[in-house]
Amino acid sequence: MWQYQKKLQYPVKIKNPNPKYAQIIISQYGGPDGELGASMRYLTQRYSMPYDDVKGILTDIGTEELAHLEMICAMVHQLTRNLTPEEIKASGFDKYFVDHTAAVYPIAASALPWRAEYIQAKGDIIADLHEDLAAEQKARVTYDNLIRLIDDPDILDPLKFLRQREITHYQRFGESLRRTTDRLNSKNFYACNPSFDKNCGKN
């Protein structure tokens, strides 16, 4: 189960609303490499993981991603507060506003709503950990792109924190992959699937 903690992992305090920035930052909520997909990917993959340490890292990183999703939503919420209809029209936020007003709905910057196709649970530890490593790099690139396009320090500060977390998670997943292959047949990691075949890979 989960219990809510009434705090953000890193503070978000944006002085100046900016609906243009909100429309690109929202991709890290509901976009193809966003935090909603990240948390669902890791928390979903846990059930077919054969090793306790990998169940642990997926649980703990998957939980942290929920905190990142909350930070991104806080940013979008603060960037779209107190807007006038004129500001909404001038910034191009009107197309979002007509469907969601100033609510925070999981879509990509392109407006495509979040899709389960953004994630995979393959039921094979090597395939799943490679998916996770790739996901962290793709999220890191998305943060790099946002940092290039944004010049407000109130927004850049939490974005840089989140970018750094992608690199830390990549490191931890890399270690999990190494710990996994250490337990498999060193001549052929693919000889059997420890997530499915009994007696495959020592724990």
Add this chain to the structure above:
Amino acid sequence: MNDKQKLFKKILELDFALHELNLFLDTHPDNEKALRLLGDYRSMRKSAVEEYENRFGRLIIMPCDAPTTKPWQWINGPWPWEIGFGGE
């Protein structure tokens, strides 16, 4: 930033350090330095929360932190995503 905000920030920083050590220990379960640091940061967090509560009143992060006196304080804003959370 006033003293209350500074102390709250310190608690957030210690929570982050504890979380980092948690992830590191998931893939380095025998690392003695990380286990020792985890203990140190837990004590530091406990002292920081005690100092906060002595000076500024109850710190309510989880529902179980909220007092059993009327009215139920868990629901008090601002909530974390709102401007003004953490005191302004």
